[in-house]
Each structure stands twice: as C-alpha cells, then as structure tokens.
Amino acid sequence: MNKMLELLSESLKSNGHSLTKTREKVFLALLDREPQTMADLANSVGGKVDRASVYRTIALFEKLGITERLQIGWKYKIELSDTFAAHHHHITCTNCNKTQVFEETSILEFELKQIAQEAGYTEVGHQLEIRGLCTSCQHKVIK
Numbered sequence: 118m119n120k121m122l123e124l125l126s127e128s129l130k131s132n133g134h135s136l137t138k139t140r141e142k143v144f145l146a147l148l149d150r151e152p153q154t155m156a157d158l159a160n161s162v163g164g165k166v167d168r169a170s171v172y173r174t175i176a177l178f179e180k181l182g183i184t185e186r187l188q189i190g191w192k193y194k195i196e197l198s199d200t201f202a203a204h205h206h207h208i209t210c211t212n213c214n215k216t217q218v219f220e221e222t223s224i225l226e227f228e229l230k231q232i233a234q235e236a237g238y239t240e241v242g243h244q245l246e247i248r249g250l251c252t253s254c255q256h257k258v259i260k
C-alpha cells in the first residue's frame with residue numbers, strides 16, 4: 118500500500134473508522150492535486166462513487182483533520198491538510214478562480230513566527246492566501 122494510504126488508514130482507525138473503497142477513492146482524488154471544489158471532486162470520482170457519499174466522506178475527513186477548506190470569497194475548495202501534503206500556500210485568481218500552490222520562503226515563515234511572538238503568542242499555524250489576476254486573465258481584462 119502507498120505510504121499516504123497507510124497514513125490515512127491509521128488516522129481513520131485511531132478514530133474508530135475503517136478505510137473503505139469510497140474513502141480511498143476520494144483521498145486519492147485529492148492527493149497531489151490543486152485544491153478542488155466539491156463539484157470538481159464529485160466529478161473526479163464520479164461514476165464510481167455517488168455524490169452524497171463524496172459529501173459524507175469529506176465531512177468525516179474534515180472532522181478528523183484529514184482535509185481542510187480553503188475559503189475563496191463565499192465559496193471554498195477542499196485540499197489535504199499539512200499532514201498529507203507539504204506545508205504550502207495559495208494564490209487564487211479573482212477572475213477565473215484558478216488556484217496555484219506556492220511554498221513560502223524561510224524568511225517569510227520566520228517573520229510570521231516573529232509577528233506572533235511579538236504579540237505574545239506561540240505560533241502553532243497560519244493560513245496565507247494571495248489574491249490577484251492570473252496571467253491569462255490579465256490579457257482578457259480590458260484596462
């Protein structure tokens with residue numbers, strides 16, 4: 118079994134759940150991909166798994182901290198939590214909603230920690246999102 122699937126299986130088991138075929142398919146559809154909307158996700162496992170099961174699976178994954186929601190305006194996308202994917206951030210296009218992943222520099226990471234420390238906090242985590250216009254939308258938008 119794939120290492121990530123083993124990790125998934127362990128985190129399900131330690132919470133009293135088992136690794137079903139549906140859970141495996143939804144998980145694999147999220148692995149190594151950019152964040153997806155629920156509709157995208159339902160489509161990528163579509164045919165094999167019904168929509169309601171995809172929603173139920175994501176609800177469980179969220180509860181167990183396996184997936185996270187990336188809030189974009191009123192909508193959200195789903196992605197695997199830092200346990201299953203390397204720590205990273207996103208840039209989202211405000212026009213077409215395309216999301217790209219980037220890794221921050223150690224300087225930025227360091228400064229975020231410092232901001233927390235100066236405010237008297239111990240930093241346990243952060244979310245950082247950048248919004249803008251992607252290259253293809255820059256050409257479409259009339260200035």
Ligand SMILES: [Zn+2]
Pocket residue numbers: 210211212213214215250251252253254
């Ligand atoms: Zn765009």
Ligand SMILES: [Zn+2]
Pocket residue numbers: 204205206221226243245
């Ligand atoms: Zn970070």
